[in-house]
Amino acid sequence: MKNKFLALERWTTGFSMAAACAMMALAASLGVFQIVTRFVLETPAEWTEVIIRFSLIWMVFLGIPMAFRQGAMVSVDVLYRWSPPRIRRLLDTVVCLAALALVAVIIWWGWDYANRGKVQTMIGLEDVSMFWAYLAMPVGGLFAVIGILGNLLDPQRLELETAQ
Template sequence: MRDKFLRLEHWTSRIALVTACAMLLAAASLGMFQIITRFVLETPAEWTEVLIRFSLIWMVFLGVPMAFRQGAMVSVDVLYRWSPARLRRFLDWVVCLAALTLIFIIIWWGWDYAQRGKVQTMAGLEELTMFWAYLAMPVGGVFSVIGIIGNLLDPQRLELETAQ
């Protein structure tokens, strides 16, 4: 069961990370497009700013699961290194439960915001509602829950490696 969950976690974290990278690429491309239309063509495209913001929101919430999985999100490195082995596993559980509590709050309120955002349109893109921007919170939260549990089952201490 543990191995099956870790395989699922591996695929979901990869999907989230690849999508986050695609959102970064989209934001950078739209930013370059905006610069060209505004300063070269002198005809700014208002919709690009909205889509850049939209893609950056999605990038952050889909990048967080990989940080949780690598153990780089909530770092209690000093306390962990100074503690005996029995206390270390207890610290893993405390960090996991604290992170899960935070993520469940983000999922709950993110879904609430997404539901409320159905009536709010995006400036420059009136055909899209804010539902799609706010949906990043619960979607990223679900991916994060899987990453947090995966890190509890198979801890990876990559705080220092990911900080470089």
């Protein structure tokens, strides 16, 4: 069961990271496009700014699961280094519960915010509902829950190995 969950977690975290990278590439490409249209062609594309902003929001919320999975998001390095192994496992559990509580709030209020934003439209893209921009919070939160639980089952301390 644990191995199946960790396989699912690897797939979902990898997918969310690939999507976050795609959002970063989209934002960078549209930024270059916006510079060319504004300063070279002197006819700015207003819609690019809106898409850049929301692709960066999606990038952040889809990148968070990888940070949780690597143990780099909620970090208590000094306590972890000074603690004996039994206390470390307790510390892992407490950090996991705190992170799950935070992500639960993000999912709950993010979904509520997305539903309330259905009636709004994006400036520059009047046919697109703000629901799609706000949906980044609950979607990223759901991916983060899987990453948090994956880190609890199979802890990775990648930030500790590079710290000096």
